[in-house]
Amino acid sequence: MNTPTGPSARRGPIAEFFVGLWNVMNFTRKLVLNILFFGLLLLLLAIVLIIAGAGGAKPLLDETALVIEPTGPLVEQFTSDPAERAFKRAVGDRDGDEIQLRDVLRALDAAKDDKRIDRVVLKLDRLQGGGMASLREVANAIAKVKASGKEVVAYSETMDQKQYLLAAQANEIYLDPMGGMLLEGLGRYRQYYRQGLQDKLGVDVHLFKVGEYKSAAEPYVLDAASPQAKEADLYWMNDVWQRYLGDIAKARKLDAGKLAEGIDQLPAGITAVQGDIARYAMQQKLVDGLKTAEEVGDLLAERGASDGDAEDGYRQVSLDDYLAHLNARINPIDERPQVAVVVAEGEISSGEQPPGRIGGVSTAELLRDARDDDHVKALVLRVNSPGGEVFASEQIRREIAGLKKAGKPVVVSMGDLAASGGYWISMNADRIYADESTITGSIGIFGLIPTFQRSLDKIGVHSDGVGTTKYAGAFDITRSLQPEVGQVIQTVIDKGYRDFTGRVASARKRSVEQIDEVARGRVWSGAQAKERGLVDDFGGLQVAIDDVARRAKLGKADSYRVRYLEKEVPPFAQLFSSFVGSRLGAQWLQHSSFAQGMAQTLLPRALPQTAKDLRFLESAIEPTRGVPVKSLAYCFCGL
Template identity: 40%
Template sequence: MSEKKPGLIRRIFRFIGSVVSAIRYMISLVVVLFFIAIIGGMFVDDIQPMPERGALYLAPSGTLVDQRSYIDPVSEIFAQPGQRDTETLVRDIVQALDHAQYDERITHVLLDTNYMAGGSIAKLEEISGALQRFKRSGKPIVAIGDNFSQSQYFLAAHADEIIMNPLGRVMLTGFGSYSNYYKEALDKLKINVHVFRVGKYKSAVEPFLGKGMSDEARADRRDLVDSLWQFYTSRVEQLRGLPNGALNDLANNIHLRLAEENGDIAALALQQGLIDRIATRSETKAHLLEILPQSNGEFDSVPMAAYLNHMKLGSLKAVNKGRPEIAVVVASGAILDGNQPEGTVGGDTLAEMFAAIEDEDQVKAVVLRVDSPGGSAFASDVIRDSIASLRKRNIPVVISMGSYAASGGYWIATESDKIVALSTTITGSIGVFGVIPTFEDSLSAMGVYSDGVGTTNIAGMLQLSRAMTPETKMIMQSGVEHVYSRFLNLVADARETTPSAIHEIAQGRVWTGKKALELGLVDALGDLNDAIASAAILAGVSDYKINYRRKPLSFMEQVMMEISGNVDAAVGAMGLQSWLPMSLQRQLASALKPLQFLDALNDPNHVYLYCESCPL
């Protein structure tokens, strides 16, 4: 008998099943190949052959930072392309330059600032020191750029020759510190912002109090920006051989000078001595071929990332087993409660790192790089307490101040054996505030009311839909004053003076590192390398290795970060990017800043040690 033919429905389902199976096998194959590529990439570094003689190609990308911000790998895959290149570690640049000055294979530094988005004046100062040390080797530095922003030009000014595109420009505008003030907008929205503070210079809360800057805040910021601008102009004038005051005169009169040059800003830069040569990209390449070592029609160079990898390979050959360690921990970003990703400072995160160091016999000293405007008072004290525990184990702790170590950043620094700051570090801001918004008037305007009963007068004290009671206001103000008193005592004990003496220079006022040294708030001026050297002296070690500590990542986090790095380029090529224009994203971020500010600093007691004027 012939076999009965399956029915139409059964044949349809069989066909669908075959298609699903085929798709499943294809997906499985793609996944296997994908992970093979990922695993292979984990064992392949950017190791390019070193030329026998060539230039170190230094092209900082994005913002100059002390610690790269952690980006959730899944989000990173679908973010803007090149997200991983939006930050460059300052210490990478410094290490490359310091090594290159003694490396006979390196004949020049080719400094390309086109990809650098910017950096604080303190970050620039630290790199400036490394560039000047390199120059003492007698090896030339050549700087190239299509345009030069203020921060880009500061680095380029160290070059023996600066080359700029004929359609480029050097824009030196000076430093400014401006804020938006939201009081009228908040009134129109019927949002009541309750402010509690100690310190007449503590300006972080002023945007919620009026339409403009107070006289105290204006004087404080004026002193700060003038001091930083003086550093910038004097350093550049010295490097370029310009007369004193030349840059200030140019910035104030550039509209007149530019008219004299018929609007040719590149010609103006050349005439003013800011650059040495105007050249198109092809002309620049031809000139570099004349002055740099070359082979096969190309000048010989090695990118900084590849050069650092060669340095790491060399260090692996050194005998490190048993050598004492100087641990370097970075506290970069706002100080927040709990565990936080890199790019912010988690109170529990740093406390756990210090607790782990306590149990490591090979660690003889710790350098804490503080690059923070502060944040949560509670988290700041958690970190300070963990440092105290470390010091009780006779492990010296040296603070290295970065761009800013103010307010909560300075609170942390009080628990140390020595404080080393850059001359342009922003520090101080010894003051305290609390901010709590309530929305009872906003809600009532929409017909929403809060009512009920409580067992005490303060039962609903932090319910944002209710008006703040007088008792609550007294509690908050008392708490702020108590934290300020504790702050004064911590600083006084650390600096071996009295709380009243500290109060005279505190009250929320900010200082540069140079002024802080004069006031006795820091012990010495220097960079991270100077702080490490000081820690070694305090620990009594001369032959040591440096161990840069990071927040431990789980295995899956490491795998996902590797995946995101390899997939990023492919996703960008497919056009799967954020649909929202960057300009609109920035405008939205600015509009939401006041509410984001209140939400981000997550102190459990709503008491903050934060320097609003620090991130200039």
């Protein structure tokens, strides 16, 4: 007979009663605490939402000026998450700020027809970078505001020539009397590392490529640009520059030849005005007047509605606040068919990549989501990329082909740059649009393998060992590269070039020989690419959206909606950004010493160009399973 053992066997009925009572009390205690915890959490959430709502944008009154004062580079896609951006702005930290091209275009398009907006004021001093294609798209949007009859005024303390392309579209341009603005032309110069790497450090960089114009890796093996690189670069740069001068001349009602002549005679011109660059800009009719910021503010206050609380003395709304007004009109439940937009910006790398970079896996997943989503009827791929890894590019191209096979039309809109791998992911679209000043082409492949045997010899370190075959360990970068191994690598690169040109020929319905004539790594402007059949037509993002909607037979613009497909933001990040983006949340953070201290460590500063180039070399030699060299379709082009 088995006898129960353990603590329960020794408990009597009274003990069992108290143990049971304790368990009930313990369960009740936990239940009450959990209810209180979740109740407080919900209450906190409600308070945050109320604060965010109460601290929203101020009402938009009549006779308001839209002030566009961008800080940071003009980008296709933010590289930071919403919570981080909202936090930094709330504490007044604008370091690392970015401005999305789509936001500027949307605001200008809305302001053109918004009766409450009576003028647009451009303050462009802190706008950084941006390629010619995206700047021309913004310039065109500003010109449309002006054509609608609304006044556009630009003011700057100092402007570079890229900022000036936007300012030139204004009715009036004012420059600070102590400021300056010069047109100087386009230049593209890089550092070359052969002597430093090979002679000084003992690093032998082995380059394998196809195409005499494929110059992306030249800095690692030469001391200066090759004649072919200079020839190709000057060809497309001259085309872009002449178009720039034409755009300025048209907007300012000047002669493009006279503008070019003024640049050629720059030293004499500056000497004639005794070094007064602002006066020289006036003399060249590039600006309409020399005024301080306060004087421009007084002028705008006289013309419009004055506002003593505003910094410049006139009624105004910032770009961010105006976008908040526009966002408030968006219906969160919109069942209309969709045109999806996927942004492919940055270098193309394998795997998952964060915003601002293109991942073979992450970008392909977005495209696959569009294919599987029944609400998405068509897709625009917005490309702004110098290229990168071949296999990652191919992963994305396959998804474009899959979308088309599923019956969903795909149109590519090229931004500033869609070269090499950026062209690889574009070529299978139903139609390719580019700006005349887009930089594209660079159809070519290369691979880099540095070896460090001589570097290690310099410090008395030597590599030795055995292998079961002649080529075991042949790709070890601590050993010298055998000629036979170099032959294997070059054969792989040759095959990659055949794949590239063959796919382009198939996609563009041309012969491989015809594509090879315009390939071989050569870079073209958008206008030159269209002449050579690599691009179908000219137009910006909206033109591409209109085209793909027609292909999908979606009807008029109000019968469908445009949705950007991007990596989803976690709910907490959305909530936090909503809170700190409100006026009350921002005021709280501005007075928080903890928040201000944290803001200084959120983003590192940009590294110098040399560090970027050497990081690229490091990533190029990162081993890939099963292949002797990482094939790269990359273009060090752009302005």
